[in-house]
Amino acid sequence: MNPIKIIIAGPRGRMGREAVKLVSNTTHFELVAVVDHKYDSMMLSDLEGFQTIHHVPIYNDIEKCLQTIKADVLIDLTTPEVGMFHARTALHYHVRPVVGTTGFSKEDLAELEEICQKKELGCIIAPNFAIGAVLMMKFSQMAAKYFPDVEIIEMHHDGKLDAPSGTAVKTAEMISESRIKKQQGHPNEKETMNGARGANFDGMHIHSVRLPGLVAHQQVLFGSDGQTLTLRHDSYNRGSFMSGVKVAVETVMKHNHFVYGLENILE
Amino acid sequence: MNPIKIIIAGPRGRMGREAVKLVSNTTHFELVAVVDHKYDSMMLSDLEGFQTIHHVPIYNDIEKCLQTIKADVLIDLTTPEVGMFHARTALHYHVRPVVGTTGFSKEDLAELEEICQKKELGCIIAPNFAIGAVLMMKFSQMAAKYFPDVEIIEMHHDGKLDAPSGTAVKTAEMISESRIKKQQGHPNEKETMNGARGANFDGMHIHSVRLPGLVAHQQVLFGSDGQTLTLRHDSYNRGSFMSGVKVAVETVMKHNHFVYGLENILE
Amino acid sequence: MNPIKIIIAGPRGRMGREAVKLVSNTTHFELVAVVDHKYDSMMLSDLEGFQTIHHVPIYNDIEKCLQTIKADVLIDLTTPEVGMFHARTALHYHVRPVVGTTGFSKEDLAELEEICQKKELGCIIAPNFAIGAVLMMKFSQMAAKYFPDVEIIEMHHDGKLDAPSGTAVKTAEMISESRIKKQQGHPNEKETMNGARGANFDGMHIHSVRLPGLVAHQQVLFGSDGQTLTLRHDSYNRGSFMSGVKVAVETVMKHNHFVYGLENILE
């Protein structure tokens, strides 16, 4: 079996560096080029931190890159605006995009879906590549069908500004789609201190813990007569995203359609 | 909508008592009779602990019960031998069995499946009715596809004689079906105290904790680069089985085929 | 060694029943009488649930009981008002009180302390006899000296009306006594949903989870650079109070002074 030939856009970002490492260390993957707005015509091994990654040319211009280098997949870890342009261009050159940025508009997604359909090509856009987090959300949605009583506790380092976290809100939204709507807790419950019962999202409660030392953690607790079910994800570092990128690259090669969200390719 | 008419076999056992409570307290369920090897021709309200359950006759003989009383579902919480006889007889009288006992042979299951097919009737045999535990096992099997590194920690009261628990073994078996086989831990790891790394099942490790105060708890831990995913079920009392019985009764009415294991009716 | 002779006041309450069981099952304890506002002059074995507890007379009047029956310790599990009267009377008859009710006034406590000092007798008043909970609070107070960043998550069944729980508030108060005062979280943090960050007690945050299936649980989380420390207590049933009653009875026999709060006799 030939290795999957991969171009990475945004190799010097925090995610990009992990992706370069992943592709280099995976036997059936091959890094054939990178796209970067700087360092055109240099080799990746000329840059600090990449000295051991040989024979990988750098391109400023994605079109030139795709015209010159034969590839199967583009991993894009840039920005939403650039990501859209890169995905569209890659599909034009019959290269399947795996894009890890958020912020696509509905129109963007619809346009990409249409191109994929015409070209019969796979394309995966995933705002969250941490498989563990995506499974936690997916399982929460499944469990909520049987256990409508649920609370979410998310825990992050105390440098985080917003509460609740984006993942907690996304989890609550996914649960809302599957559970019978209900207002939880005792109808006459009362807070003797404001905020004790957390935030109320569609009748379920969300609690945000902030402490130094913590990284990024979330538990979803389901309760029912005589039992509780707890789903918990702990993320310790950025490496957690890479198993998701790997699955996405492998999956996009078998697809001839568009997918939004890693949860839709995990079975 | 008419309520689902239900016969309970084994009403005086620990599970049976909970089932009587469940059926009595559920609006769209109706308890129409019970089958017990004692107290023939008496009323359930004559027995201690059931004084408030009116108009429910007791039968010794399941055939006589089924001939006399019109029912939709038989909930059987007796013993494997009796359970098989009851299920077969119920199907003969066009009543759908929901059976909560373990120990059926392959031949038993095949026979019931065949009868269901012929009669186009639903039948559910479930060794474990705790939905939370069944979801934990099902999610574990799903997660193991992406996270082949997994350990199981089960925790029970210190009156429990066998280790590991049946649920832990069943979980490990289900995981084995979906994960890429691997021997976990460092190839050169070594125990400086015997047993520290737990039991080895097909390359994954199982740990059994026994302490007074505990009831029945299990966690399944998945680890991968930079992240962990934990699935945990806590069972505090027998009430935990009843949500599963409820789902099984509702589901068996829509089925015209045989199902073994609650995991196969949870979506 | 002679067994410790014990009178129990309030034997038919939920705590009282557990205490009767404890005293009966402990080799070096002996139940010599009970005080109850009903059933004067009967024997405890005449009452439902106590048939196996022989030779224990019932008294309505504590004075008459103390005059007639030689005892070392009075375990009082009645009400605050009655408890105060019982404790005072017991000390008068040289019997050491172990009282498990809340709601004593400062004056009550001062009066009892004075009597203990004069009579050189031990007396223990403990609003919470669950040793595990008391240790969690005590350890939290100790840890807060080194880890001023702390959040409390308490979790109870959804029949509970007030949030946060009394134990959570008491824990926060004890922590406040030992930690350097600080407002936790990022100074610019902001809630995009009201209440997400929980209740604010003296700069630390308290979160209250309510779900069916839960009993009474609390975690105290401390965070500091690169590490977290978690103290957790799970209470599954009333039996959890009895180890505290046992320690209190054993300790009160060695004391000749007054103690308020189990935390002050645990070393």
Place this chain on the structure above:
Amino acid sequence: MNPIKIIIAGPRGRMGREAVKLVSNTTHFELVAVVDHKYDSMMLSDLEGFQTIHHVPIYNDIEKCLQTIKADVLIDLTTPEVGMFHARTALHYHVRPVVGTTGFSKEDLAELEEICQKKELGCIIAPNFAIGAVLMMKFSQMAAKYFPDVEIIEMHHDGKLDAPSGTAVKTAEMISESRIKKQQGHPNEKETMNGARGANFDGMHIHSVRLPGLVAHQQVLFGSDGQTLTLRHDSYNRGSFMSGVKVAVETVMKHNHFVYGLENILE
């Protein structure tokens, strides 16, 4: 108040680098020199990773350093052999040692204790500077007096070779000193898979989990009638040691005696 003047030996090791950061960032600490077997007579700011740490000379020879530079405390993060020599020399020059290496012999400790006594100087040797871990061990020892039933679960990344971890063994030893000796679990319990019940240390059980993604974690579970108490420490990175170093430096300045083990300075 004058800042505490500090020399760090071993500044380029993993712990040493963190210590340099700690001392530089603490207002009432001042880094006055470092001792390193390389780079004599250079400045610390000449070395990679220390460019922002100005005015700190490097010495090869500790004696010369102590003769030239006035200091209050020596933080030694080198090796056991060097550490002993450094501590002895520092005390000779009236500088208080805070040493973070393991492997001191009983004779070494006795010698240092004697010097401290003669010179009336503080000295702290601590094999583990993670305050959270030390508190977990200390609290475990205290809790075991009341809860003799206890199991330890330690969890580490799967690159770790030995099981159980040194911290788990140390915890078990400390618990053994305070608990009533007992063989836990049911007397007739039996393993249907070898090792399920973990390692047996003095009647208590230890379980070692190894998974990729994990860092260094330990829980100590106590069980008793109707309740459990759980003490858990999670270490995410080396920063966790620094709060312990800070407390040790502050404490050693107030001491005029020798201390072995951080647990003996935490109150």
